[in-house]
Amino acid sequence: MGIEKIFAVYFSGTGTTKKVVTQVAKGLSTALNLPIYEIDFTTYEARKQNLEFCKNDLVVLGMPVYAGRLPNLILPYIKTIKGNGAMAVPIVLYGNRNYDDGLMELKTELDKDGFHSISAGAFIGEHSFSRKLAAGRPDSKDIEVADNLASLTAEIINSLSSEEKLLKYELQVKGNMPLSPYYTPRDRKGNPIDIRKVKPKTKESCNKCGKCISMCPMNAIDASDPALVSGVCIKCCACIKRCPQEAKYFEDEGYLYHMRELEEQYGVTRKEPEIFSINF
Known part of the structure; x- marks a missing residue:
C-alpha cells in the first residue's frame, strides 16, 4: 500500500x-x-x-x-x-x-x-x-x-x-x-449532578511554577496567577495529577460525590x- x-x-x-x-x-x-x-x-x-x-x-x-x-x-x-x-x-x-x-x-x-x-x-x-x-x-x-x-x-x-x-x-x-447523549452523573435518587462549571481550587503549596498554565488544554488558568482558573475547565485533571506541588484539587460536593460513586460502582x-x- x-x-x-x-x-x-x-x-x-x-x-x-x-x-x-x-x-x-x-x-x-x-x-x-x-x-x-x-x-x-x-x-x-x-x-x-x-x-x-x-x-x-x-x-x-x-x-x-x-x-x-x-x-x-x-x-x-x-x-x-x-x-x-x-x-x-x-x-x-x-x-x-x-x-x-x-x-x-x-x-x-x-x-x-x-x-x-x-x-x-x-x-x-x-x-x-x-x-x-x-x-x-x-x-x-x-x-x-x-x-x-x-x-x-x-x-x-x-x-x-x-x-x-x-x-x-x-x-x-x-x-x-x-x-x-453524553452520560449524565446522578445521585442515588436519580437526580442529575451538574459539574460542568466546577473548577479546581489551589492550595497554598502552589509555588507559581506555571506548569499547569502551559499544560491546560483549554488555556483556562490565568497566566499571571496560576491559582486563578478563569476559563472553561473540561475536567481532564492534568493540572491536578501533574502538578509537582500537588497544589490543585476539587472541593465541589457534587464532583466529589460523583467521583466516589464511580469508584464504588466501577472499581470492582x-x-x-x-x-x-x-x-x-
Whole structure:
C-alpha cells in the first residue's frame, strides 16, 4: 500500500492515552520498518496548528472518552484534521466505566475527515477524576493488547495490495449511530449532578511554577496567577495529577460525590481492552 510514515497522534491530559497510542505506533514501526512521528495536540497552543496527512501515511490517533463520548470542546479540532486518504487506527481510552459511543464517534469523524480506518481499539486508563479507579492502567496486560493491535494492523496493511481493495471494506466498531447523549452523573435518587462549571481550587503549596498554565488544554488558568482558573475547565485533571506541588484539587460536593460513586460502582470489575479490524 506504499505506507511511508507512521504518526502517533493524541490528546492526553494525564498521559494514559499517549501511552497506548505510542505503544501501538512502536509496534507498527517495528513490523513495517518505518519511522514514527509523534504529534501531541493536548495543549491549547498545539491545536493552533492544522494537521494534514496523505495517502502514504498511517495515523494512530487516540482520544480519551469523557462521559461516553469524545470531549465536546476538543471535537471541533478533530473535525479540522485532513486525512487525504491516509489509513487510520482510532483509539479511545476510558476510566473503567464504559466507552459507550466514544469509539464510534472517533471512527466516524476520522472517516469524514478523509481517513480510511482499518483497525481500532478501546483501552482502559486510570480515571482522570480518581487515583483509585483503574489505578496503574494501562498496565502490562493492556500493553500486550496494544501490541496485538499493532500486529493485526500490520498484517492488514501487508495484505492490502491496492487502495481499490481497501475501499471495499469498512471497519465495524461498537457504538450507536446516531450517537447517544453524553452520560449524565446522578445521585442515588436519580437526580442529575451538574459539574460542568466546577473548577479546581489551589492550595497554598502552589509555588507559581506555571506548569499547569502551559499544560491546560483549554488555556483556562490565568497566566499571571496560576491559582486563578478563569476559563472553561473540561475536567481532564492534568493540572491536578501533574502538578509537582500537588497544589490543585476539587472541593465541589457534587464532583466529589460523583467521583466516589464511580469508584464504588466501577472499581470492582476489571474491564478489558477491545480491538477491532476490517474483515477480508
